[in-house]
Structure formats: structure tokens, C-alpha cells
Amino acid sequence: APARAQDRPVVTFWHAMSGPLGEEVKKVCDAFNAAQSAVTVAPVFKGTYGETMTAAIAAFRAGQAPHLVQVFEVGTGSMLGAGPAVRQVWQLAQETGIAFDPAAYMPAVRSYYSLPDGSMAAMPFNSSTPVMWLNADLFERAGLDPAAPPATWQEVAAAADALKTKASAKVAMTTAWPTWVMMENFGALHDLPYATKANGFEGLDAELVFNAPPYVAQIQRLLDMAKAGTFTYGGRGAAGDQIFPVGETGLSFNSSAVRAAFSRDAKFRFAAALLPYDPSVRASPNNSIIGGASLWTMTAPRRTPAEYKAVADFLKFISQPDSDARWSKATGYVPVTLAGAGLSLAQGYYARTPGADIAIRQLNRGAVTENSKGLRLGRLPEIRTIIEEEFEAALQGRQGAQAALDSAVARGNKVLREFEKSMRG
Numbered sequence: 441a442p443a444r445a446q447d448r449p450v451v452t453f454w455h456a457m458s459g460p461l462g463e464e465v466k467k468v469c470d471a472f473n474a475a476q477s478a479v480t481v482a483p484v485f486k487g488t489y490g491e492t493m494t495a496a497i498a499a500f501r502a503g504q505a506p507h508l509v510q511v512f513e514v515g516t517g518s519m520l521g522a523g524p525a526v527r528q529v530w531q532l533a534q535e536t537g538i539a540f541d542p543a544a545y546m547p548a549v550r551s552y553y554s555l556p557d558g559s560m561a562a563m564p565f566n567s568s569t570p571v572m573w574l575n576a577d578l579f580e581r582a583g584l585d586p587a588a589p590p591a592t593w594q595e596v597a598a599a600a601d602a603l604k605t606k607a608s609a610k611v612a613m614t615t616a617w618p619t620w621v622m623m624e625n626f627g628a629l630h631d632l633p634y635a636t637k638a639n640g641f642e643g644l645d646a647e648l649v650f651n652a653p654p655y656v657a658q659i660q661r662l663l664d665m666a667k668a669g670t671f672t673y674g675g676r677g678a679a680g681d682q683i684f685p686v687g688e689t690g691l692s693f694n695s696s697a698v699r700a701a702f703s704r705d706a707k708f709r710f711a712a713a714l715l716p717y718d719p720s721v722r723a724s725p726n727n728s729i730i731g732g733a734s735l736w737t738m739t740a741p742r743r744t745p746a747e748y749k750a751v752a753d754f755l756k757f758i759s760q761p762d763s764d765a766r767w768s769k770a771t772g773y774v775p776v777t778l779a780g781a782g783l784s785l786a787q788g789y790y791a792r793t794p795g796a797d798i799a800i801r802q803l804n805r806g807a808v809t810e811n812s813k814g815l816r817l818g819r820l821p822e823i824r825t826i827i828e829e830e831f832e833a834a835l836q837g838r839q840g841a842q843a844a845l846d847s848a849v850a851r852g853n854k855v856l857r858e859f860e861k862s863m864r865g
């Protein structure tokens with residue numbers, strides 16, 4: 441007879457998913473727990489992505505790391521440097537005999553979490569990309585057509601102006617994740633290097649170069665719009681996610697995975713649209729890069745082969761097309777496997793759900809270059825915070841756009857050199 445749920449060994453899974461996303465994580469775990477009787481996977485919410493990652497590293501040092509931790513994409517460089525704290529996916533496969541085929545995963549997702557030889561280090565789970573969300577009611581009030589969203593930054597600025605003057609939108613435009621959207625993805629779309637060495641993929645000695653003129657012009661545009669009252673700063677990290685659903689915001693930049701929370705909270709018609717680009721920088725935009733997070737297997741003293749096997753079983757489970765498709769449809773994250781995407785398509789999901797394909801279309805726009813395949817930089821979460829600090833100082837009128845990015849590059853490079861030194865022992 442199967443062991444009673446409460447008697448089974450527990451696999452602890454620390455995650456950073458709140459609200460409806462947290463409920464969906466629980467459903468994924470419940471489904472796995474119902475499908476087998478050897479172990480129970482127990483999800484534990486540990487706060488923001490940053491807090492979750494910090495907690496996991498501290499727990500490792502205390503010999504009490506969870507079996508699995510969800511780490512945002514920008515934590516990848518640091519986790520790859522975490523040595524014995526983690527069991528990379530390829531190692532886990534070798535030790536447990538449970539194989540994972542890298543070719544089963546979406547290339548844009550897999551490459552972010554793989555070593556140069558193609559072996560997977562972390563397990564793809566929740567991959568997103570930033571998109572533009574628009575309030576269709578406010579758009580119409582401003583005389584704009586929500587079915588023809590602004591495609592360029594020039595059109596966005598004009599739309600924000602109309603939203604403020606004609607629709608009296610309290611917030612014409614805002615953003616969550618200022619660095620992810622306005623810097624990292626701006627670089628990818630316009631094929632601009634963010635750092636040397638193929639954005640860090642080709643060496644720990646990479647240096648930041650995001651103070652080049654097109655980035656400065658983008659920050660200047662936001663400063664100008666803030667001054668004109670058409671851009672409202674929404675705070676660091678995910679803070680800006682709270683603003684749009686209230687209903688007084690015309691345009692907002694957020695993860696594709698706010699779909700779940702927006703659908704629950706927004707009492708107005710809204711739509712997702714492709715990220716705008718600046719045709720004076722590049723005639724047509726390239727793909728955006730993924731965000732979200734992946735799952736890392738962690739180590740702890742006295743952890744048994746059976747426990748690692750259970751972890752591998754769970755990772756295998758979430759990679760099955762039905763689990764992947766279900767999770768993606770419920771959240772707004774993109775399917776991470778090709779079969780999961782194929783299943784959603786075959787089920788008619790994209791035909792039925794307008795805008796749900798925007799993230800996938802955007803990840804496949806243009807041609808992937810070394811400037812659009814992602815970032816591989818140690819301590820990147822700290823560099824994001826530095827950029828946000830410098831941007832805030834510019835918004836307060838304490839420095840210009842060029843000075844803000846020059847300072848962020850200089851401070852960020854110091855962080856990279858410290859990381860490089862720690863890696864080279």
C-alpha cells in the first residue's frame with residue numbers, strides 16, 4: 441500500500457511565487473505528490489527572488505539547504521559559481537540515472553541555464569519575458585486603438601501623452617523591473633552589448649558597457665517623460681506590478697507572468713502587446729530575453745541518494761508536456777519544453793486566449809545574437825540594484841542620464857571584478 445502522505449520523506453522546495461502564482465506552484469507539487477507515493481514535495485514561500493536566493497545560500501552555509509530552490513534568471517551566474525552548494529542537472533542525471541534531454545527544452549530557455557558544452561545546470565521552470573500591458577478602457581478614452589498598440593518608443597511617448605491629457609490617466613506609463621525591461625531587454629531588442637565577452641557567456645573577465653549612447657538615450661527618454669508627467673517610477677524589482685491592476689494606469693511594462701494576478705485583480709479590459717523599440721537605434725527589433733526563474737538542486741550534509749533521486753523525479757515530472765502546458769496556461773509563463781508548447785497549441789489555447797502568444801512571439805522575433813541570448817554575469821542582482829539606485833538619483837534631478845549609467849557601469853564593474861577574484865580563488 442502506498443505510504444500515507446504524512447509518513448513520506450519530504451523534499452523541500454523553496455520558491456518566490458506569491459499570490460496566484462504561489463497557488464499554482466502548490467498545484468504542481470500536489471499533482472506530483474498524487475502521482476507517486478515515495479515522497480512528498482513541500483513548497484515553501486521564502487519571499488522575493490532576492491530574498492529566496494539569499495536565504496538558500498545562508499541555509500547551505502548552515503548545512504540546511506532545501507532540496508530545491510527557485511532562482512531568478514539573473515542569479516544564474518552566481519549559482520554557477522556556487523560549487524559544492526549545488527548539483528547541476530547534468531550531475532544529478534549522472535548520479536541518479538534519470539536522464540534529461542536538453543533538446544526537449546525551448547532553445548532560448550535552455551541556453552540561459554546551460555554550460556558552454558550544452559549540459560544543463562539548472563532546470564527550466566518559470567520562464568517569462570517582459571511585455572507591454574495596456575488598459576483598453578483608458579486607451580479608448582484617449583482616442584487610441586487598443587487593438588493597434590504603439591510599436592515604437594516614439595509612438596509610446598505620444599500615446600502616454602494622450603493618456604495623460606485626453607484620458608486623464610493618473611499614471612500614463614509605468615514599469616516593473618526597471619533594469620530588466622528598460623536596460624537588459626532594451627539591449628537585446630536593439631542588438632546592443634550589455635557587457636563584453638558575449639554578455640559574459642565567454643568569460644568571467646567581462647566588463648559592463650551599458651553606458652553606450654542608445655542606452656543613455658533610453659534613460660533620457662524616461663527622465664524626460666517623468667518630467668512631463670507621463671512616466672511614473674514604480675520602484676525597484678517587482679514593486680511596479682502593484683500599480684496597473686488598480687485601473688488608473690494606461691501603459692505598464694511587466695512580466696508576461698503577471699497575467700494570472702492581473703486577470704484576478706483588474707476590473708477593466710486590458711491587453712498585452714510587444715515591447716516597443718526605437719527605429720533610430722535599429723530598424724527592426726530582435727528577440728527579447730527570458731526572465732523568471734529556474735530550479736537549482738542544493739546539497740546538504742547527510743542528504744541521501746534516495747533524496748536526490750526524488751528531486752530528479754520531480755524535475756522530470758514538471759518537464760512533462762501536460763504539467764508544463766498546464767503551468768504555462770495558468771500563469772502567463774511560457775512553456776519551457778517544445779512538447780509543452782505544442783500541446784498548448786494543439787489544445788487551441790493561443791487561438792482562444794488573445795495575447796497569450798505575445799511572449800512567445802517576442803522571444804522569437806528577429807535573430808538571436810550574442811547580445812540577445814541572455815546575460816551570464818556573477819552577482820547580477822546587485823548590479824540591477826546599482827542601476828536602480830543611479831536611475832533614482834537621476835529621477836530626483838541629482839545627475840543626468842549619462843552620469844547615471846557611467847556611475848552604474850563603474851560600480852557594477854567593481855562587483856564583477858570581486859566576483860571574478862572570488863572564482864579564481
Ligand SMILES: O=P(O)(O)OC[C@H](O)CO
Nearest residue numbers: 512513568695697731732
Ligand atoms: O516576474 P518574473 O518571474 O517573470 O521575473 C521577472 C524577472 O525576470 C526576474 O529577474
